[in-house]
């Protein structure tokens with residue numbers, strides 16, 4: 001950790017930063033080619049490529065079991081594709097699926113290494129049909145602007161600029177992280193502990209590729225490279241976001257907070273109907289999401305699951321949260337009905353809706369927003385209904401219909417000055433899109449008048465040609481109109497009576 005922060009602070013020396021990054025991500029400087037994926041044939045059932053437990057003593061057997069479980073989980077996600085493709089036999093390329101197999105012991109490693117393009121798990125490279133064309137190892141050799149972004153239990157994430165043009169996130173196992181430290185303490189095998197942790201990234205990579213949606217972070221590519229001691233360490237290259245800061249979000253406009261909730265609901269709607277089945281995010285803390293251009297996107301998918309709990313009675317379908325518990329019905333097929341969807345929804349309620357949705361919303365939308373918050377907090381609605389209600393709020397807001405119930409009698413008179421701007425005379429208001437002035441979004445000029453009427457400080461306002469994500473116009477509210485200058489893109493309104 002200290003090493004990472006020191007490197008980032010040094011900032012000025014690109015070579016040093018790059019060297020440090022490679023070191024931290026265990027991307028070797030060497031061009032040592034990983035084993036050819038062709039040399040890792042599909043293992044027949046009962047002949048796994050990891051050491052059989054009975055041949056290993058005590059702790060090592062437990063570690064081998066954990067690696068096997070993660071490996072099998074990864075296979076399940078990949079096999080979903082074959083199932084979706086009509087259960088046709090796997091073509092040779094697809095059979096490289098077994099490239100995902102846990103590593104052989106050194107004694108089992110096949111002879112000379114033949115191909116530089118793919119690692120042992122990187123048969124994935126042939127299978128992940130990423131568009132635009134996949135980024136790979138050669139692309140992360142020439143990186144600049146390396147910056148540590150964050151880390152969790154298992155992974156560390158860095159920002160990097162590729163070819164001085166594309167800013168991306170690079171994700172790799174954090175060798176200084178809790179997961180590796182805990183495993184090495186227990187099993188004393190860095191190589192195997194690395195594999196165990198790296199399966200989380202492999203799983204995430206497969207899910208990022210399978211779950212294509214505007215609110216799922218985009219996977220650009222990946223790189224397998226040997227480190228000094230560990231072969232074929234994995235780095236994924238993804239879209240860059242900024243970490244979701246709840247405190248910061250609480251200070252933004254309702255419109256922007258609503259956007260976060262709407263993107264979350266669109267994501268959960270997609271996950272409930274995904275090609276893999278209903279996906280639940282077992283770890284649903286805000287830090288699992290990032291913001292990209294104002295939209296929320298899920299980035300951490302290593303704890304996602306498609307298994308719906310099996311049950312024999314309703315009592316098996318118990319969902320426990322810190323402040324509430326729920327018992328869902330057990331279906332005749334012996335599955336807890338909509339459990340994945342409902343878990344996501346309640347988490348969305350407790351981490352997002354309750355803080356972000358009603359607070360400082362337009363008064364006429366409050367009853368509907370309160371209804372949404374209550375219905376999700378009680379799990380009365382499923383995701384389809386919740387998504388429909390949030391889309392309804394969006395429509396009411398975008399169309400200006402939410403203003404129609406309010407009586408709009410202007411108190412003051414205003415003089416319209418076309419092609420004019422007031423550059424100074426700012427005052428601060430909350431929540432403003434500008435940190436020094438009062439910049440708010442409005443549906444139309446009448447709403448701007450209403451806002452100006454309600455602020456005693458407001459003596460004028462300037463309609464800009466900028467709009468927000470909903471298409472509403474941004475307006476600067478001013479405390480005086482002494483200095484008006486020509487500006488073809490703006491219209492000024494000056495209060496003539498109070």
Ligand SMILES: Nc1ncnc2c1ncn2[C@@H]1O[C@H](COP(=O)(O)OP(=O)(O)OP(=O)(O)O)[C@@H](O)[C@H]1O
Nearest residue numbers: 150151152153154155157169240241243287299300
């Ligand atoms: N694409 C990205 N852009 C910007 N920041 C990111 C990106 N992906 C992840 N991060 C940041 O890096 C942190 C660590 O990433 P990630 O959550 O994948 O690691 P983790 O070890 O799985 O964490 P956890 O133990 O919390 O599950 C995240 O909390 C997030 O703030």
